[in-house]
Amino acid sequence: MTMLRCSRTSSALRRLGVMLLVLVAVPALAQEAPDALVKRVAQEALSIIKSDPKVQAGDQAHIRDLIEAKIAPHFDMDRMTALAAGRAYRQATPEQKKRLADEFKSLLIRTYSNALNQYRDQTLQYEPLRADPNATEVTVRTQVIRPGQTPVSIDYSMEKTPSGWKAYDVIVGGVSLVTNYRDEFTQQVREGGIDGLIKALAAKNAGTAAK
Amino acid sequence: MLLRAATLCACASLVSACAMGPTREDPFEPVNRASYKVHQVIDGRVIKPIAQAYVDYTPKPVQLAVTNFFGNIDDMFSVVNDMLQGKGDKAGNDLGRVITNTGFGVLGLIDIAGSAGIPKGNEDFGQTFGFWGIPQGPYLFIPVFGPTTVRDGSGTLIRAYASPVNFIDDTPTRYILWSLNLVDLRASALQTENLLNQAALDPYTFIRRSYLQRRQYLVYDGKPPPTKEDEE
Numbered sequence: 213m214t215m216l217r218c219s220r221t222s223s224a225l226r227r228l229g230v231m232l233l234v235l236v237a238v239p240a241l242a243q244e245a246p247d248a249l250v251k252r253v254a255q256e257a258l259s260i261i262k263s264d265p266k267v268q269a270g271d272q273a274h275i276r277d278l279i280e281a282k283i284a285p286h287f288d289m290d291r292m293t294a295l296a297a298g299r300a301y302r303q304a305t306p307e308q309k310k311r312l313a314d315e316f317k318s319l320l321i322r323t324y325s326n327a328l329n330q331y332r333d334q335t336l337q338y339e340p341l342r343a344d345p346n347a348t349e350v351t352v353r354t355q356v357i358r359p360g361q362t363p364v365s366i367d368y369s370m371e372k373t374p375s376g377w378k379a380y381d382v383i384v385g386g387v388s389l390v391t392n393y394r395d396e397f398t399q400q401v402r403e404g405g406i407d408g409l410i411k412a413l414a415a416k417n418a419g420t421a422a423k
Numbered sequence: 424m425l426l427r428a429a430t431l432c433a434c435a436s437l438v439s440a441c442a443m444g445p446t447r448e449d450p451f452e453p454v455n456r457a458s459y460k461v462h463q464v465i466d467g468r469v470i471k472p473i474a475q476a477y478v479d480y481t482p483k484p485v486q487l488a489v490t491n492f493f494g495n496i497d498d499m500f501s502v503v504n505d506m507l508q509g510k511g512d513k514a515g516n517d518l519g520r521v522i523t524n525t526g527f528g529v530l531g532l533i534d535i536a537g538s539a540g541i542p543k544g545n546e547d548f549g550q551t552f553g554f555w556g557i558p559q560g561p562y563l564f565i566p567v568f569g570p571t572t573v574r575d576g577s578g579t580l581i582r583a584y585a586s587p588v589n590f591i592d593d594t595p596t597r598y599i600l601w602s603l604n605l606v607d608l609r610a611s612a613l614q615t616e617n618l619l620n621q622a623a624l625d626p627y628t629f630i631r632r633s634y635l636q637r638r639q640y641l642v643y644d645g646k647p648p649p650t651k652e653d654e655e
Contacts (some may be wrong), residue, residue, distance in 0.1 A: 261547065327618055362545045365645065387632075397627060
């Protein structure tokens with residue numbers, strides 16, 4: 213009887229121990245919340261913009277490297293490309309898909325580095341995330357506050373992946389980047405097929421790089 | 424007089440747009456593209472250099488005062504359109520801005536209400552028409568004025584006709600104010616334009632999609648109905 217109670221107590225204790233361990237370990241293992249991630253990355257980027265002398269001197273190549281390292285990993289480029297290219301993407305070969313995603317990524321990085329440079333004196337405001345804790349797709353909302361003007365919203369459509377939350381669209385003032393590119397891509401594919409689109413993107417990237 | 428005729432004309436086309444039913448957004452694309460080219464020439468040679476010089480050589484506080492002055496007029500129209508859409512809270516908010524800024528901010532030159540944390544609304548006639556369920560009608564690209572639709576353009580004409588600037592008797596003053604308004608608007612788009620040139624494969628398409636998305640978003644006050652995503 214005593215033996216039994218003893219073993220029961222010890223198993224209860226063990227269970228408690230496991231529970232405690234889980235309680236302590238889970239927050240550490242859990243993924244960073246999407247809104248916290250957006251805030252952290254944006255603030256990191258802003259602090260670099262404000263303090264890095266090379267960025268302030270307008271060294272575009274350096275800015276692009278920083279974005280490639282700090283910001284690009286938080287985007288799901290394959291999904292963005294698939295969304296923007298639509299049907300053409302589904303019919304493309306794996307090699308075409310990869311080249312398309314690569315060129316699209318370069319274009320977005322260039323554009324984003326330009327945008328960051330322009331908004332560096334603005335204040336960013338982060339809205340609290342209202343989403344089901346089990347959601348796998350959320351929209352993180354932020355706002356750029358400009359004196360004397362209506363604030364501009366910047367929303368990030370995000371998805372949960374095994375390697376953390378990733379953005380697959382950015383919506384600035386109601387204008388979705390992916391939707392905008394969908395029109396552009398459709399037009400290029402209509403004119404020159406998927407290879408025509410890849411070529412147009414590559415030319416655009418080469419052209420803006422030369423500037 | 425000219426403006427009145429134009430307004431009538433736009434209202435007539437607004438009615439015909441309603442009757443047209445569902446159609447592609449840009450049925451006049453070839454004409455619009457031609458006008459876009461004309462616009463680029465006029466803009467590149469005249470308007471943009473003026474706007475750039477204005478940004479470079481006018482003291483920043485003056486530029487801000489100009490933006491605030493025209494912003495205050497926008498706010499007056501926000502109040503009207505808030506009311507036309509039955510949005511009482513927003514109307515009160517925007518009316519508060521107009522009274523504060525006109526009365527205490529030297530005819531709107533200083534955005535006192537903004538500093539006090541009263542956010543700026545931005546309703547216009549095009550949004551009101553959209554709120555009432557009037558479709559946007561064909562997309563139009565007008566040289567100098569830029570992208571619009573039949574619905575939004577009609578709104579812009581009504582607004583231009585009813586603007587306080589239009590009630591100034593002194594003709595030169597009126598023209599100076601209209602020009603200043605245009606330069607202020609153009610100056611505010613200089614940065615966006617850089618981004619556009621960086622981002623777009625075909626700026627015409629990019630502007631069209633951005634404009635239409637933005638207007639849809641504004642008509643629905645930031646909560647547009649979801650569009651079907653074309654995913655795998």
